[in-house]
Amino acid sequence: MEPHIEQLLNGPRGRRLCLELAMEMDQDIRIAVFHLGYDLDPGAGRSRRMLTMSPSGEAPPPPPEPTVNELAALITSLDLKGITNELVQKALERAVDTARYWQEPDGEDVLAAVSEIRSALAHVANGVLRTPAAESWTREAEVRQWSIDWRSAEDPAPLSGNPRQKLAEWARNQRAGEVRAARERRADIRANVGGEWWSIPHNLMQSTGQIPQGLDLVEDSLGWENATAIPVAGTGQILEIGTAADWIQLCREFPLNVTASRRHDWFRTTGRDGRWVIPDWEKASSRWDAVHLTVAGYLHLAGHALEVDPAEGTASVIAGWNPDTTFWLNDVVRESGEPRQHWLRPHNQDEWTLQG
Template sequence: MEPDIEQLLSGPRGRRLCLELAMEMDQDIRIAVFHLGYKLDPGSGRSRRMLIMSPSGEAPPPLPEPTVNELAALITSLDLKGITNELVQKALERAVDTARYWQEPEGEDILAATEAITEPLAHVARSVVGLPATASWDQKAQPGQWAIDWRSADDPTPLPRNPQHTLAEWARKERAMEIRASKERPQDPHANFSGEWWSIPHGLIQTVARIPEGLSLVEDSLGWEEATTIPVSGTGRILEIRTEEDWTKLCRAFSLEVTASRRHDWFRTTGRHGRWVIPDWERAATEWDAVHLTVAGYLSLAGRALRVSEHTASVIAGWDPGSTIWLTDVARESELPRQHWHHPHNDEHWELVSSA
């Protein structure tokens, strides 16, 4: 398998993107994934139910269920000449929207991770790599970017300042939470406990390079319909997260143990039982001004158990693809106008309302 294809299919979000794209291209694939994903979903029959009714209102006789081999054959024979940039963007949005790190993966993600389906998905991945829509996936952080404020233009707010204080508070709370969790939560990873699951700090300036695309690439979105995008200019020592080694090297250099506080959530999402670490972002700020997660890095890395050392691993969770986190006070609002965007209910696209 070619390196770019293997990288895309090595991560759960990359596999999901390819599966979503295949479903967009063929209705029979969508139906097969729906049935097979339902059977594999941990919530099947409980939090996720399938109801099929005939026009008369009575339950119809059960339909023949597709097999994994039949789905694999459909994907392998798929005609991909009709792939467009819009379809790739839509599949990327679905891959991001379905990410979850606080419970088991969806049935569709489990399905895409099986060898019987991952191999056929390489057929889709080959058609994706090299398209204009993917040209920016490995792009470095740009000097001019956009911060997103999920409020309307009628409620303006300045960009957050004093990242040193924010990171100090974050580090203090993380250590306190880890101590508390080690005392109050069981070591059994199957225990029904949940808590903090993200691996990045909140309250800092976070930016994306592309608008409006970045408005729809948000993990664990709350379904916002209003957004103000703020032009930001920033430069300095920017670490690019493209590969597993980029992330694990950062974790080794500035290691913060989070086993007790992340154990249960990350076991559910990765299946790994062991010690967990994330970067100590306060200490990382002594070396780096910002850290940028490329879209390609996100697709291959997010949601995986990434080996840091013989006994520890880490997860990239809660970090939107293509976004930059500013650790020091080097990012400023530029002279370009802010933009106000609106997402009409039940519409797929964001609309520019004003620029001022």
């Protein structure tokens, strides 16, 4: 398997993108994934139910269940000529939208990690990585970006500021939360407890490189229907997170222990029980003005347990960080003065529309 394909399929979100694309391109694949994903879902029969009904109102006999090998054969025989940038973008949006780091992966994520399906998805990954859309995934942070305010044009707000104060507050809260979790949470790793699962501070100024694409690449979205895209410009020392080594080095240089506060949630999402660290963003700001997660880095790394220090048994997770998003650690970004853009997505519609 080619290194770039292997790298994409090593990531839970990368595998999900390939699976979503295969479903978009073939209805038989969609049906098979629906059934197999349901069977593998941790909420099957409880939080997730499958209902079937015949025209007569009686439940029909269940159809023959597809097998993993049958699905793998469908995927490997998929004609890749129909792949478009639009389909890849939609699959990326679905991969982001279905990310969850506070509970077990859903059935489709579990299915994509099954060895037979993962091997079959190499066929799809090969087609994906040849598209112009994928070529942009390694794009680094540019000077001109967009900050998104999830409110309407009638409710304007200034850009988020005071990063030093906010980072200090974040660091205090993290350390206090860690002490509290160590004292109060049950030792049983499978206990039904949880809390903060993010690996980045959300109270900082953040920006994205592309609009309207960035409006749809949001983890754990709240279903916003209004967005104001604010043109910004920032300079300084920007760290690019595109590989596991980038994140691991940052965690090694500025480690912050979050084992007690993250272990239950991150065990559920990764299956790993051990010590956890994230970057101490307050200390990292002494070296870096901003940190940017590329789309490729997101697909390879997000939701995956990344070994930081084998000797100490520490690992880390990138969680809650949208692809192609820059977090500004220092006060080096300003609104550019170009016109703000106001976008609307009416209820139950998929597309954002530029207003005015």
